[in-house]
Amino acid sequence: MGGEILTVSQMYAADRAAMDQGVPGTLLMERAGMAVAREAMQLSRGRPCPVTVLCGPGNNGGDGFVAARHLAAAGWPVRLGLLGERLALTGDAAWAASQWTGPVFPASPALLDGADLVIDALFGAGLNRALDGEALVLVQAMAAADCLLLAVDVPSGVAGDDGSILGAAALADVTVTFFRGKPAHYLYPARRQCGRLVIADIGIPESVLSAIAPAHSLNTPGLWRGAFPHPRCDGHKYNRGHALILGGPVMTGAARLAARAALRLGAGLVTLACPPTAQLAFSVSLSSLIVHPVRDAQAFARLLDDPRRNAILLGPGSGADEMLRQATLAALSSRRSGVLDADVFTAFANDLHSLCQAGLDQRWVLTPHEGEFARLFGAMPGSRLHRARSAAAESGAIILLKGPDTVIAHPDGRVRLNTNAPPDLATAGSGDVLSGLILALLAQGMDPFDAASAGAWIHGAAGQYCGRGLIADDLPEAIIPVLKQNNL
Ligand SMILES: NC(=O)C1=CN([C@@H]2O[C@H](COP(=O)(O)OP(=O)(O)OC[C@H]3O[C@@H](n4cnc5c(N)ncnc54)[C@H](OP(=O)(O)O)[C@@H]3O)[C@@H](O)[C@H]2O)[C@@H](O)CC1
Numbered sequence: 081m082g083g084e085i086l087t088v089s090q091m092y093a094a095d096r097a098a099m100d101q102g103v104p105g106t107l108l109m110e111r112a113g114m115a116v117a118r119e120a121m122q123l124s125r126g127r128p129c130p131v132t133v134l135c136g137p138g139n140n141g142g143d144g145f146v147a148a149r150h151l152a153a154a155g156w157p158v159r160l161g162l163l164g165e166r167l168a169l170t171g172d173a174a175w176a177a178s179q180w181t182g183p184v185f186p187a188s189p190a191l192l193d194g195a196d197l198v199i200d201a202l203f204g205a206g207l208n209r210a211l212d213g214e215a216l217v218l219v220q221a222m223a224a225a226d227c228l229l230l231a232v233d234v235p236s237g238v239a240g241d242d243g244s245i246l247g248a249a250a251l252a253d254v255t256v257t258f259f260r261g262k263p264a265h266y267l268y269p270a271r272r273q274c275g276r277l278v279i280a281d282i283g284i285p286e287s288v289l290s291a292i293a294p295a296h297s298l299n300t301p302g303l304w305r306g307a308f309p310h311p312r313c314d315g316h317k318y319n320r321g322h323a324l325i326l327g328g329p330v331m332t333g334a335a336r337l338a339a340r341a342a343l344r345l346g347a348g349l350v351t352l353a354c355p356p357t358a359q360l361a362f363s364v365s366l367s368s369l370i371v372h373p374v375r376d377a378q379a380f381a382r383l384l385d386d387p388r389r390n391a392i393l394l395g396p397g398s399g400a401d402e403m404l405r406q407a408t409l410a411a412l413s414s415r416r417s418g419v420l421d422a423d424v425f426t427a428f429a430n431d432l433h434s435l436c437q438a439g440l441d442q443r444w445v446l447t448p449h450e451g452e453f454a455r456l457f458g459a460m461p462g463s464r465l466h467r468a469r470s471a472a473a474e475s476g477a478i479i480l481l482k483g484p485d486t487v488i489a490h491p492d493g494r495v496r497l498n499t500n501a502p503p504d505l506a507t508a509g510s511g512d513v514l515s516g517l518i519l520a521l522l523a524q525g526m527d528p529f530d531a532a533s534a535g536a537w538i539h540g541a542a543g544q545y546c547g548r549g550l551i552a553d554d555l556p557e558a559i560i561p562v563l564k565q566n567n568l
Pocket residue numbers: 091092094095108109112136137138139140141142143202203204205206207208209210211212215232233234258282
């Protein structure tokens with residue numbers, strides 16, 4: 081199954097396209113409900129146990145009716161509760177309800193008593209407002225229930241397109257969705273509520289995707305493996321790129337981590353430009369590093385006269401001063417590619433305009449965390465997905481909005497969601513390593529959107545490799561095993 085991510089309206093379009101190709105809606109619902117029943121059986125390890133299915137007034141509830149029928153037929157004791165009137169059901173959901181021969185109780189928290197497993201089929205893609213009243217009480221009761229919980233499509237209360245929670249959503253053990261994942265399955269806070277995600281094939285033909293042209297996808301190596309740089313057997317260090325990093329006078333660790341990561345990921349040479357006072361600290365840190373003292377931004381700009389220095393990183397530990405501002409503007413106007421991080425967002429707070437005027441474009445990757453993002457772009461409304469997309473469109477650059485659900489947005493509207501980062505990566509210096517990884521790939525000529533994607537994925541994989549107790553210094557050392565294990 082591909083890593084495309086469909087918005088709610090694209091999911092409806094896929095559904096319609098499948099029906100246009102002759103797959104009846106009732107068949108899609110039958111397969112969806114069967115997939116739910118199958119996962120429910122797995123969740124209870126194949127042993128029949130008391131199950132409560134809570135069905136809502138739309139097709140999500142229809143899936144619940146189908147699942148209930150299959151579980152009951154297999155010998156599971158099933159109680160089914162419906163929110164709303166049975167006579168008010170329409171379309172495929174009315175058909176699904178007509179196939180259910182057991183009793184239909186009014187949905188109420190009391191139905192959860194004695195259940196070992198609850199199937200949440202209240203609301204899926206059709207949630208269009210915050211939960212309140214009876215629906216809110218039911219979701220709160222599911223959240224408090226001491227039993228296994230399986231969510232159909234999404235935990236009810238989760239907004240499919242942006243990962244927000246409208247009122248409440250219970251914490252599911254498993255969420256079964258259909259055909260492709262939706263943004264909410266990968267974005268926090270909803271992602272946490274989904275538990276393990278199962279994407280079930282319900283017979284929607286893959287061919288429907290070409291007309292839908294999804295802009296969002298999961299960041300997996302399949303997207304960029306073909307463009308990943310490999311050393312040539314007849315190559316030399318200069319055709320593996322020459323990365324340039326601006327270090328600062330005090331916080332030297334950040335630039336050192338970035339430099340180490342860039343060397344590990346294959347940059348042929350890395351030059352670290354720094355104030356003369358910091359030269360010693362940088363020189364003793366890493367033997368393979370070229371350290372170049374620069375007194376001011378003009379001296380830094382002169383380093384750009386050598387065209388072999390083809391990728392630049394500014395920000396980590398640079399110090400948010402006038403020198404960083406001038407060096408950044410010089411780098412942008414030199415028509416190179418590079419990464420802007422950390423102190424750049426402070427030095428240019430609320431001043432995106434100057435960066436754009438100097439030449440910021442899609443050759444550059446900006447890697448802010450939430451706080452840095454707000455410094456440069458101001459308080460934008462909306463989800464992380466929406467804000468990263470808007471910032472990419474506004475700046476013309478690749479935006480990598482860091483977090484446990486890193487969003488990588490291209491100005492043309494494409495978005496990749498990176499989901500392999502373990503929580504252990506939330507540690508000092510981790511972001512500097514990420515910048516160094518992306519820099520290395522840019523220096524080796526990789527397309528900036530792919531470089532940002534590959535850098536984020538390798539960073540996450542390195543975090544997983546190190547596991548609990550990792551510090552940022554460990555991450556560059558994990559690059560060799562990560563590359564080996566993943567045939568990169
Ligand atoms: N697409 C596909 O490929 C396939 C989709 N399938 C399934 O269909 C699901 C989507 O079905 P759907 O469109 O009927 O929407 P659904 O989530 O059941 O909710 C709509 C109902 O909820 C109501 N309602 C909304 N918000 C509310 C609130 N806060 N509080 C109270 N009520 C609220 C809303 O009421 P209204 O706005 O009309 O007042 C309406 O009655 C999808 O998630 C998947 O499970 C599968 O069968 C296989 C193929």
